[in-house]
Amino acid sequence: MNIKQEIDESITKANKLSADDRVPKGNSHNPISLQKRVDWVKDKFDLDMDAVTSHKIDPRRLRGVIENFVGAVQIPVGLAGPLQINGELAEGLFMAPFATVEGVITLSASRGARVINESGGIRVKVMQRQMTRAPVFQFNNLEECEAFVRWIRASYDTIEAECNKLSRHGRLDAIEDYIIGNTVHLKFCFLTGDAAGQNMVTIMTDNAAIWIRDNIEAQTSLKIRFYSVEGNLAGDKKFNYMNLNSNTSSRGARVFTEVFLKKEAMESIFDCTVEQFMAEANQGAVANTFAGTPGGLSVNSTNVIAAMYAATGQDLGCVVESASQQVFCEATEEGVYWSSLYSSIITGTKSNAQRLPTQNECLELLGCTGDKGAEKLAEIIAAFSVALDISTLASVANDTFSKAHRICGRG
Structure with missing residues (x-):
């Protein structure tokens, strides 16, 4: 059978789909329609989906959130921190909810937070926040x-x-x-x-x-x-150099971060010297440039963005563009100066997340349900992203990265 025949056969099969082959009342958001879909799954796939259907979400509140609704997936949520954030909106000690299935991430970000706290906290500022269509x-x-x-x-x-x-x-x-x-x-x-x-x-x-x-x-x-309506210049849900470099028209929040890491805190908590840290940073920046990684030095702050997005009900499709950053770091007499400029952290707090009970609780934990909650959330996400980046970089620099995953990252 050639490719054309295979395509024709697939089209024929698709056209023969009966009503029983389609999810019933996919855009109906009421308990009766939900039960019909759950029963359909059980009959068609011989699967009860007891765990998926055990949730506290009212289907009547999900119009515009999801279609073909059958239940919810539970992701473990851990708390990272506390982290001293010195922002214009996020000011004080914060604990961040991480919804993730990757071990070590929460502990590593918390370790980075300890170094930042002993160094006086991290400064964050939203330089600009907007949304674009092109x-x-x-x-x-x-x-x-x-x-x-x-x-x-x-x-x-x-x-x-x-x-x-x-x-x-x-x-x-x-x-x-x-x-x-x-x-x-x-x-x-x-x-x-x-x-x-x-x-x-x-x-x-x-x-x-x-x-x-x-x-x-x-x-x-x-x-x-x-x-x-979109010619693909806006960078919607994809990395975009224009957004990384623009001071006037990037998508989401453009967040500046700055922290002075004290060498005493780095040595006592990271067990890593300034020289080791900077040697790894320099090697990483060169390799990232060679590999074509945008923004120069980049470690693994995407883990924080994904985990906090899942916990607070943000658009997971925006993780890639939101992780776009430009890092600058240098050794000083006191330790290390580190600054990450996140160009496109996309956040919303007057959104679908408010209709999801677990995600709304996480927003309340962060104090991001009031006015300017979206900007405050962007500041917090950027700050914890830095905490993870510096901690991971230090563990690679002092050759404890693999050991940490052997001890904490395996069942």
Whole structure:
């Protein structure tokens, strides 16, 4: 059988699917529909799913959160810390919930926190926070692209009004324009309050684009050959160099961190000298550059971002872009100066997480359920990410990394 025949056969089988082969009432969010789906799984797969169906989630609160709902997966949650954070919003000692199945991570971050605490705490600051969407418009040539950009700039006030009319919380902050070939990518930058705002800005941007498409030809005689609400310039759920390097239009929160690690604390807690630490950091930076790792030196702070995202109900699809960072460190007379700039930590606290009881409890633990909770959460995540990075780097530097996993990371 050739490839075409295999494809045709697959299509034929798919077209023969009966109603019994499909999840019943997938977008219905009520206890009766939930039970029908659970019963369907039991009948079709001979599986009770007792553990998955044991949860405290009200299915009626899940519209817009999930479809085909059958239950919940429990991830162990450990507490890391305490960590002294000296932020504009996160100020004081914090314990962070890590939802993870990787041993050692929670202990290692806590160890890093001890060194940071004995060094006076870690400074964190959200430099900027926004959400972006970047539609693309195609024309015939450069001249038409330039004319389109001029018209967009002249029409900004109207476009802003078209965006803002569809949201109580989102506000258009800026539009950046980029000409690539015979296309124009418009990067719409929004302020979204305490919501992450990804769906919000998509709807707002598309409404503005509808106005653009309805009015451009009458006002300029330009004709759009192709349009898409996202041309892939925004970096949605993927690493993006533009977001890493931009001071004006990155996605999520751009968080600056800074800590002065005292050599006495490093030696007593990490059992690692400044010389060992910096030697490993320098080797790691060179190797990361050779391997093409963005941002230079990077250790394993992605573990913290994933664990805290799962615990607090953040969008797990954003872990990759949120882990994007630029690290700077150097030896000083007192120890080590370390600074990580996280370019795109995407957080939302006025979101679906509020409807999930366990995730909402974790947000309450961190004090992130009030105003500016999303920025505060971004500060806390960045701070604990640094705690894990420096601890892991020290354990690799003094050759205890493998030993720690043998002792704590195995069942």
